[in-house]
Amino acid sequence: MSGHLPARQQSVVRDRDPEWAREFQEIMKAYELAGGKASDLENPQGAMAVISSNRVLGVREVPGLHIEADELEHGVRARISVEPGTKVDVPVHLCFGVIPTEGLQEIISEYDIGDGAEVSFLAHCTFPNSARVQHVMDANIHIGEGATMKYSEAHYHGKEGGVEVLPTTHAKIDAGGRLSSEFDLTVGRVGKLDINYEADVGDRGIAELVARAYGSGTDDIRVNEVVRLNGEGARGMTKTRIAVKDKARSAITTTAEGNASGAVGHMDCTEIVRGDAIAQNIPIVVVRDDQARVTHEAAIGSVNSKELETLKSRGLDEDEAVDIIIQGMLA
């Protein structure tokens, strides 16, 4: 199945066939499980795209922001562009999901944020019934000079852990541009998560990559992030917050390269380990300019005993206290 869908300005829930309406309602229920609000998608002031498996159920543009979406055999190819100088006031809501128990969803996306533009995206990815679902994201991001893009992605995977999430992103940030990316997978089972992000940062540009995940059962979490600070005064930060319990595994590898004068990078990783879980962190620091500076900090292991005792002194038992500490860390 394939076909180009033009952007639409009208409401997404009116004047559609019953099959579409049923699918839309299902994906909306799942969207809310992932933390989204269905009512946000109805806001005519806000751009949005709703994609269920390989079907584009709805797209809305706003002035200066364009969304093109093509349905592919197993997913969707999307191109989102923001015209130079455009300030998009309302966050762009993106909903990706697979409702059946099995399936493959490939989202191949391209984001082009024009010079001086500002935009934020709230993406919710939901796989509530998954027994065997693979969700592949392959994104290319270009952030123009002085432009800002915030991208926040939250997942809901149901209780079975039968999801594989494989997001790959390459971002190029021009002079004075800024990318803030947050990835959250803290509700439901993780399944298998393999994040691969790369950012090339130009003069005075900023890249902030945040990933949070809570693994249980036999979940497998891998995060591989590379920030290359190529321009003078470029700044980059990776922040990783992972909790694993039962027999879950996490392996975090972050790389920060200080390749130009005044470049400053920092990698911050905290992983809490419970039960038979195993956590690993490998920070890689590369500095190619004697005026650059890259630092890292990591805390891997049990819950901080001081935090634990403090919560116990408020009457909480061990499990309640641990839960609050982990939820706080992942908040």
Next chain:
Amino acid sequence: MDNHVLLRVDNLTLRRSGVEILRDVNLSVKHGEIHVLLGLNGSGKTSIALALMGAAGYRPESGRIWFDGRDVTTASITERAQLGITIAWQEPARFEGLPVADYLALGMKNPSRTRIEEAMNLVALSPAAYLGRPVSTDLSGGERKRIELASVYAMKPKLAILDEPDSGIDVLCLAEIVALVRKMADEGSSVLLITHRDELVQVADNASLICAGEIVRTGSAEELSTYYMERCRPHGDALGRQPWACESPEYFEQFVAEGGEQ
């Protein structure tokens, strides 16, 4: 056990890493009493607080701790807290992502916004400005100390152990601490206020003086304050530290022999 006594400590001895930290400590706090435990740095004040709260590594070698008629010597922190003991930690923990409002609500039996805001106002922190912020590194040490006190106040515990609430907070706030302690007592809480500042003894109904891990005197606030000023303060002023903190007993003997000049 005296019906008026809420906390009683009998002959408590604590040893850590082979070193005797507390020796035969006896202490009692009545219902609704403000009891100040006064001592110089390193005298064992915090060790008493942690032993009373049941912190890891502070289980006594001998002696008993009674609370509200029950022997809690071997009870866990959680059990003690559920019985009504809590502590404002001297170095409050940081909690990434946990909002101040949630932190205060944790220990309250019936959390209410009104009570939480009242607690914040009592420690001179604006509820609007702070309740949504996380109890993390974004807050200064002084702010976290105040939030710690607010948290204990909000709980309305039977016994509040306040471990050096005055440290890390500027002098101007001493009056606020005194007011907070009095308010807690007015609401029926007993307060064990641990401090090295004898000015705070003024708030006490009774006070005890700890020296080198031993309670050396218990009495009225006035009596203890006078004793402290006459007998303890000179040591601190002369030594800059306490004799038992010296590298060895010989060091102190030599120090005295040389006329107390470092």
